[in-house]
Amino acid sequence: MIIASWNVNSISVRLAHVLNWLQDNHPDHLCLQELKCLDEKFPHQAFAELGYKAHVLGEKTYNGVAIISKKSQGESEHPVLLKATSKSLSGFPEPIQSRIMAVEIPLSQDRLLLVDLYVPNGSEVGSEKYAYKLAWFERLNAYIKNELTVYDKVVVVGDFNIAPDDLDVHDPDLWRDQVLCSKLERAVFNDLLGLGMIDSFRSLTAEGKHYSWWDYRQFAFKRNAGLRIDHVLISNALAPSLQRAWIDKNPRTLDKPSDHAPVLVDLAL
């Protein structure tokens, strides 16, 4: 089972890239972030034509997440069950933004919870938005902690807007204590891992210089001046199933790209 996550920075601008990428990579599930569109403007038909069904939590102008799942052959009912969205989760800091969605995926003998995140950016350390980000992440950790009492197999993906370690940063001195790299952000991220989750990419790749986001400015992609802020976390119970974890830089080389690249795992399920 291939699960992917991609911050597309506007689904309407990036639709052709996403459709082409789906046809080339045919993941079982693709989690999107930063749709920047209302539910009713989401291009459901284009995905249906490729054999995919989308669950969408949109919002005007900002945020927005979707989980796009391959339809099973010969099944009239879409098997993936929507479990939770920002709107249905109580306790997330106000105002409620379209930043989280969870679906239950049936397995032959079991089931898996897949959670798609667009973590707040945080603006700058010490700002109101930074406090909101930390509060949001702490609420996320409480939610995941509870779900881990219900599900053994949990996958949490998305744009975390946190580079977990200096190894995930092209220039650690430039980014020292800046937003995305600060100690408190890394601490809440590590708290999530401490609940029993594994950073799939880092568990299989020890070296640095692998990033998932590059600024549009200053030829950052060409210089590989990036950050690894998009992640696929898997629960401990899934560790024996992890075959591969990787970042697909190819879409970032295209014209009018998202500033993020897709991140993926292959699980033997």
Added chain:
DNA sequence: ATGGCACACCTTGTGTGA
């Protein structure tokens, strides 16, 4: 210290992102 670049929006500037 600033802006670079991209995107959405009742658009000709502003807010947000990372």
